[in-house]
Structure formats: C-alpha cells, structure tokens
Amino acid sequence: MVITAALIILLSAFNGIEGMIEKLYSDFDSDITIRSEIAKTFPESQIDFKALSTLEGVESSSKAIEEIVVLNHEKKRVNAVMVGVEESFLIFSKMDKHLIEGAGFLSKNDTEYGIIGASLLDKLGGFIPERVGFEEITVFAPKRDAKVRVGSNPFTTRRLSLAGRMNFNREVNAEKLIVPLSYARDVLNYSEDITAIYVDVKEGFENQSVKETIQQKLGNDFSVKTNYEKNELIFKTSKSEKLIVLIILLFIFILAAFNLVASLTMLFVEKKENVDTMISFGADKKTVFQIFFFEGILIAGKGIVFGLVLGYAICLAQLKWAILTMPNSGGEAFPIKISLFDGVLIVVLVSLLSFLFSYLPVRFLIKKNFGHLHF
Numbered sequence: 001m002v003i004t005a006a007l008i009i010l011l012s013a014f015n016g017i018e019g020m021i022e023k024l025y026s027d028f029d030s031d032i033t034i035r036s037e038i039a040k041t042f043p044e045s046q047i048d049f050k051a052l053s054t055l056e057g058v059e060s061s062s063k064a065i066e067e068i069v070v071l072n073h074e075k076k077r078v079n080a081v082m083v084g085v086e087e088s089f090l091i092f093s094k095m096d097k098h099l100i101e102g103a104g105f106l107s108k109n110d111t112e113y114g115i116i117g118a119s120l121l122d123k124l125g126g127f128i129p130e131r132v133g134f135e136e137i138t139v140f141a142p143k144r145d146a147k148v149r150v151g152s153n154p155f156t157t158r159r160l161s162l163a164g165r166m167n168f169n170r171e172v173n174a175e176k177l178i179v180p181l182s183y184a185r186d187v188l189n190y191s192e193d194i195t196a197i198y199v200d201v202k203e204g205f206e207n208q209s210v211k212e213t214i215q216q217k218l219g220n221d222f223s224v225k226t227n228y229e230k231n232e233l234i235f236k237t238s239k240s241e242k243l244i245v246l247i248i249l250l251f252i253f254i255l256a257a258f259n260l261v262a263s264l265t266m267l268f269v270e271k272k273e274n275v276d277t278m279i280s281f282g283a284d285k286k287t288v289f290q291i292f293f294f295e296g297i298l299i300a301g302k303g304i305v306f307g308l309v310l311g312y313a314i315c316l317a318q319l320k321w322a323i324l325t326m327p328n329s330g331g332e333a334f335p336i337k338i339s340l341f342d343g344v345l346i347v348v349l350v351s352l353l354s355f356l357f358s359y360l361p362v363r364f365l366i367k368k369n370f371g372h373l374h375f
Contacts, residue, residue: 003253004307004350005314010249011342012315014242016335021238027094028168028176029227030062030198031207032214037223041065041193047218052197055213057205062089064196065184070140070155071177073124080120081175082139084184085198092200095166095178102128102164106180113163114183117173121165134161139177141187158187253350257300257357264296264358268365279370289366296358304350312338 036042044063052061065084070077087106090096095104095115106113113134121127126135140155160179167173184190201210207226215224228235268275275288315336317323322333 001303001307001310003249003256004304004346005311007246007249007253007346007350008308008311008343009314010245011242011346012311012336012338013334014238014245015337015339015342018235018238018242019337020335021234025169025231025234026227027098028172029230030089030092031201031227032199032211033225033227033230034197034199034214034218035195035223035225037221041190041195043192044194045192046221047197051217052199052214055210055217057202057210057213059200059202060088060092061200062086062092062198063181063194064089064198065181065188065190065193066195067141067184067188069142069177069187071120071124072138072140073126073135076124077140078120078123080117080177082141082177082179082184082187084179084181086181088200089178089198092198095164098166098168099164100167102133102162104164106163106178108163111161112180112183114160115164115166115178116162117176118165118167119170119173120175120177121162123174126162128162128165134163136161139179139187144189156187156189158183250349250353253353254357257353260296260300260354260357261361263299264292264361265365267295268292268362268369272369275370285366285370288370289362292362292365293358296362297354300351300354300358304347304354307350308343308347312343 034047049061052058062085065082067082069080069082071080085106090104090106099115100118102115104115106115114137116137121135124137126137128135137160139158139160141158143154143156160183166176166178168176181194199210199214201207207228211224211226215222218224275283278288315338318334318336319338322331324334326332326334
C-alpha cells in the first residue's frame with residue numbers, strides 16, 4: 001500500500017515539475033524558431049511571410065532581432081540580450097501572465113517601451129513605480145560597421161522606458177530585454193535584416209510536424225527548431241529523473257514484496273495440518289496451490305487498492321489546499337499533475353510483481369511439502 005501510494009505521489013509530482021518546466025521554457029520560447037544557417041542575420045525579404053502564415057498549423061509569427069547590449073541605470077551597468085519583436089509575440093508568449101510589475105505593452109501614444117527580466121532590473125537597481133508607470137534606462141548597442149579608433153564611440157546610445165517586469169525562468173529573468181522591433185532596428189541600424197522568426201503553432205497541431213513542413217518550404221539555408229529541441233537537455237533530464245525514480249521505487253516494491261512471501265510462508269506453516277486433512281479428503285495439489293495463491297493475490301490486491309486511494313487522495317489534497325509549498329517561491333504550491341496513464345502503468349507493474357511474488361513462493365512450498373501429489 002505504501003509503495004503504491006508513493007509511486008502515485010512521486011510520479012504525479014514529477015508530472016507537475018515537468019509541466020512547470022514546460023510552462024517556464026515554452027511560454028517564452030516560441031513553438032518554432034527559424035534562423036539562418038549561413039549568417040547571424042538575414043533579410044526578411046527572403047521569407048514569404050504571407051505563405052508562412054497560411055501553412056497548416058501556423059497560428060501567428062513574429063520577426064525578431066536579438067543582440068547583446070549594455071544597459072545603464074544611474075551608476076549601474078549590466079550586459080543583456082535585447083530581443084526586438086512584434087506585438088504578436090506578447091500574445092503567444094502569454095506575457096500578461098508572467099508580469100510581476102507594470103504593464104505588458106511595447107508601444108503607447110507613439111512612445112516605444114520595453115519589458116525587462118525581473119532579475120535584470122534588480123541588478124540595475126531599478127523598479128517600476130505605480131504612479132509613473134515606467135522606469136527609464138539607457139541602452140548601449142554595438143555599431144554594426146564601426147571601426148575601432150582611439151576616442152571613437154563603438155556604441156549607439158538610446159533611452160528606453162520600461163513598461164513592465166517579467167518573470168519566466170532564471171535565464172530569461174537575468175538576461176532578456178524585450179523591445180519593439182522598430183526600436184531594435186533603430187538602435188542597431190538594421191534596415192530589413194532580422195535574426196530570427198518566432199512561430200506560434202495552433203492548438204491541436206504537433207510542433208514537430210509543423211516544423212517539418214516549414215523546413216521543407218524554406219530549404220537547408222534555414223534552421224528550424226521546436227521549443228523542445230532548443231531546450232532538449234532540460235526536457236530530457238526531467239524525463240530521465242522520472243524514469244529513474246520509477247525504477248528505484250519498483251526495486252523498493254520488490255523488497256517490500258518479501259513481506260508478502262513471509263506472510264504466505266507463515267500462513268502455510270500455520271495451516272499445514274489443515275492442508276493435510278484436506279488432502280486426506282481427496283484434495284489435489286492444484287486445489288491447495290489455488291488456496292494459497294489467491295490468498296497472496298488478495299493481500300497484494302488490497303494493498304494496491306488502498307495505495308491507489310491513499311496516493312490520489314494526497315495528490316488531490318495538495319491540489320486543493322497546497323499542503324506543500326516550494327522553497328523561495330512566496331508560498332507557491334508544489335506542482336502536482338495527475339496522469340491516468342501513470343496510474344494504469346503503476347497498477348500493471350505492481351500487479352505483475354504481486355502475481356510473481358504470490359505464484360513463485362506458493363509453488364515452491366507446495367512442491368517442497370507435497371511433492372508426491374500431482375497437479
């Protein structure tokens with residue numbers, strides 16, 4: 001019962017963690033990202049955006065310009081990754097859900113605004129006051145074709161108002177600054193060049209199949225990757241940890257199953273005289289075997305049923321009342337995600353092991369003590 005409950009709780013917890021990781025990385029990282037295989041940037045005229053938007057499975061897209069810049073606020077300077085995007089990016093990245101300060105827009109009343117990572121703004125010692133509604137910083141961007149000379153300035157400098165502070169994951173929070181595409185073009189002196197295209201996939205479509213369609217259309221001059229491929233190590237590590245925990249708990253279940261072997265052995269010793277009496281009345285080895293085998297199945301079956309009830313009850317209690325919270329999260333509940341497939345998998349595995357640990361010891365005991373009888 002305890003091991004079955006533990007399997008349900010732990011696998012549900014890993015499902016929750018996996019879902020949290022997917023949310024943290026997949027919301028900011030678009031479903032599909034297109035980049036040039038030849039150079040860092042490419043002219044947007046190389047892409048037929050009208051044809052791209054009409055491809056099956058494509059919901060929307062955003063041109064993007066990415067560049068490392070230096071941000072300055074008062075006397076503090078930090079490096080950051082400036083990402084110039086179109087307004088559509090804010091929609092498919094679910095920006096409103098990830099804002100912890102300010103508002104989620106890039107332009108208002110002909111003024112361009114930025115949205116900065118939470119940790120990045122902390123490094124700059126800035127904040128977004130409620131009265132004013134924005135913070136101001138200075139962006140230093142490298143000049144594209146600047147020649148290094150004594151006394152020359154290799155940076156283009158622009159002021160930027162910050163409308164919001166976002167919270168996605170550690171990497172985004174510490175590095176990213178979202179700005180309008182037009183602002184990025186101005187500060188970097190890009191006429192029509194872009195560094196990437198972010199594509200949002202419609203619900204009900206597989207990212208991988210849409211990616212293959214886009215790759216076929218664009219050819220080998222472009223790299224097309226899904227959000228899973230961009231964060232492959234993170235997703236694979238999460239799945240590997242879940243598999244390892246399942247294997248470890250199954251080994252623990254095997255050790256716990258020796259209690260079942262011990263129970264059946266003691267029951268057999270205790271009832272040996274009764275078995276002798278049954279045999280004298282004409283019972284054969286098969287009848288005796290079935291009595292003890294089904295007793296073992298009954299003991300294990302009760303444990304599995306009670307374990308399922310206990311495990312899912314604890315999971316539901318965590319979902320409803322947030323009994324366990326994550327450390328340093330401001331009271332956020334530890335994520336739990338109940339999966340029917342995991343429940344079926346656990347029942348199948350523990351039932352198979354219970355069958356083996358009932359069948360093998362009973363067969364051995366019958367053979368050892370009543371070898372003269374036939375099945």
